[in-house]
Amino acid sequence: MPRPLTAIIHLDALRHNLARARACAPRSKVWAVVKADAYGHGLERAMRAFADADGLALIEFDKAQRLRALGWTKPILLLEGIFDAADLALAAELGLNIAVHTEEQIALIAQARLAGPVDVHLKMNTGMNRLGFTPAAFGAAHARLRALPQVGEIALMTHFANADELGHPRLPVREQMAHFAAGAGAIAGPRSVCNSGGVLQHEQLASLLDGDWVRPGIMLYGGTPGGRSAAEFGLLPAMTLASAIIGIQHIVAGDTVGYGSRFVAEGPMTIGVVACGYADGYPRHAPHGTPVLVDGVATGLVGRVSMDMLAVDLSAIAGARVGSRVVLWGDGLPIDTVAEAAGTIGYELMCALAARVRMVEADLHTHG
Ligand SMILES: *Cc1c(COP(=O)(O)O)cnc(C)c1O
Numbered sequence: 001m002p003r004p005l006t007a008i009i010h011l012d013a014l015r016h017n018l019a020r021a022r023a024c025a026p027r028s029k030v031w032a033v034v035k036a037d038a039y040g041h042g043l044e045r046a047m048r049a050f051a052d053a054d055g056l057a058l059i060e061f062d063k064a065q066r067l068r069a070l071g072w073t074k075p076i077l078l079l080e081g082i083f084d085a086a087d088l089a090l091a092a093e094l095g096l097n098i099a100v101h102t103e104e105q106i107a108l109i110a111q112a113r114l115a116g117p118v119d120v121h122l123k124m125n126t127g128m129n130r131l132g133f134t135p136a137a138f139g140a141a142h143a144r145l146r147a148l149p150q151v152g153e154i155a156l157m158t159h160f161a162n163a164d165e166l167g168h169p170r171l172p173v174r175e176q177m178a179h180f181a182a183g184a185g186a187i188a189g190p191r192s193v194c195n196s197g198g199v200l201q202h203e204q205l206a207s208l209l210d211g212d213w214v215r216p217g218i219m220l221y222g223g224t225p226g227g228r229s230a231a232e233f234g235l236l237p238a239m240t241l242a243s244a245i246i247g248i249q250h251i252v253a254g255d256t257v258g259y260g261s262r263f264v265a266e267g268p269m270t271i272g273v274v275a276c277g278y279a280d281g282y283p284r285h286a287p288h289g290t291p292v293l294v295d296g297v298a299t300g301l302v303g304r305v306s307m308d309m310l311a312v313d314l315s316a317i318a319g320a321r322v323g324s325r326v327v328l329w330g331d332g333l334p335i336d337t338v339a340e341a342a343g344t345i346g347y348e349l350m351c352a353l354a355a356r357v358r359m360v361e362a363d364l365h366t367h368g
Pocket of ligand 1: 033035079159194195196197215216217219224274
């Protein structure tokens with residue numbers, strides 16, 4: 001029998017969340033973002049679940065090749081673009097759309113002899129100060145690309161720092177959009193601006209955010225980009241990390257649990273040991289009390305998370321036994337709730353799921 005720790009991927013939830021993204025931005029085409037192995041959910045499986053997307057967007061060149069090999073014929077966007085001339089040649093061969101955000105990348109394109117023209121997402125830095133040309137430099141970069149026979153369609157792209165918080169005090173979406181409008185001027189071409197946060201604000205800000213493409217990531221996996229909870233946004237969890245109790249200890253006042261003996265019992269307790277640890281991707285820094293479900297009942301972590309195991313409090317869960325089902329996050333326990341307790345975000349937990357965790361597929365509404 002395999003170790004009971006399993007990541008259950010809910011394809012029905014992936015499809016539902018993609019439909020939510022479409023409903024939020026009904027006039028835009030959707031790049032389903034599948035970087036980082038589809039946020040830990042598995043690239044091939046995400047490709048199947050997102051068959052209705054207009055394109056898939058990711059960072060990893062080899063994974064873009066893999067998508068083509070698996071038969072994905074619709075557009076693919078490389079969100080950080082190419083890193084050298086060999087990438088560029090292959091991108092042209094595979095028909096990949098590439099983000100262009102530096103003079104160096106433009107120079108690579110200008111010097112290349114390609115199988116055919118590449119489509120480009122030209123990126124503007126509208127205040128996040130990560131990738132892209134400043135609004136002042138954008139027009140010249142565009143003109144330079146436009147003059148190159150190696151370049152096909154040019155889309156205009158930017159990325160939001162705070163799409164989850166409309167009234168952000170430092171860099172609200174409205175301010176980034178003002179920079180974007182200033183830099184783009186009258187340049188023709190499709191617009192691509194919204195991540196999940198932007199997609200979920202689309203209803204309020206449609207006139208401002210309406211673009212030809214949107215680029216949702218986290219919302220497709222049932223996580224929230226911030227602001228409200230995933231459930232309030234109508235999203236379903238796409239991953240349930242489930243395991244089982246594999247040992248039980250009955251302790252009394254003064255007994256300790258786990259490495260460092262940091263937890264000291266104040267009275268009699270029943271401790272359940274769960275097959276899941278930080279080598280599985282569960283955050284080691286999750287503190288005592290981080291929520292966990294045992295047989296569907298909410299309880300919390302006890303003591304430190306170790307490499308292969310963690311401990312939970314079973315004192316109030318009558319009937320809990322070796323073999324009882326444990327949900328670490330997902331169905332019934334939002335990943336964002338666990339992430340918040342551990343001082344991180346759902347994105348990080350999904351992406352950090354370790355390769356040794358067995359992955360299976362089951363629809364959200366049918367699995368036990
Ligand atoms: C990752 C990424 C996205 C998706 O962001 P989410 O917050 O997960 O929706 C969109 N655009 C770019 C450029 C990205 O790198």
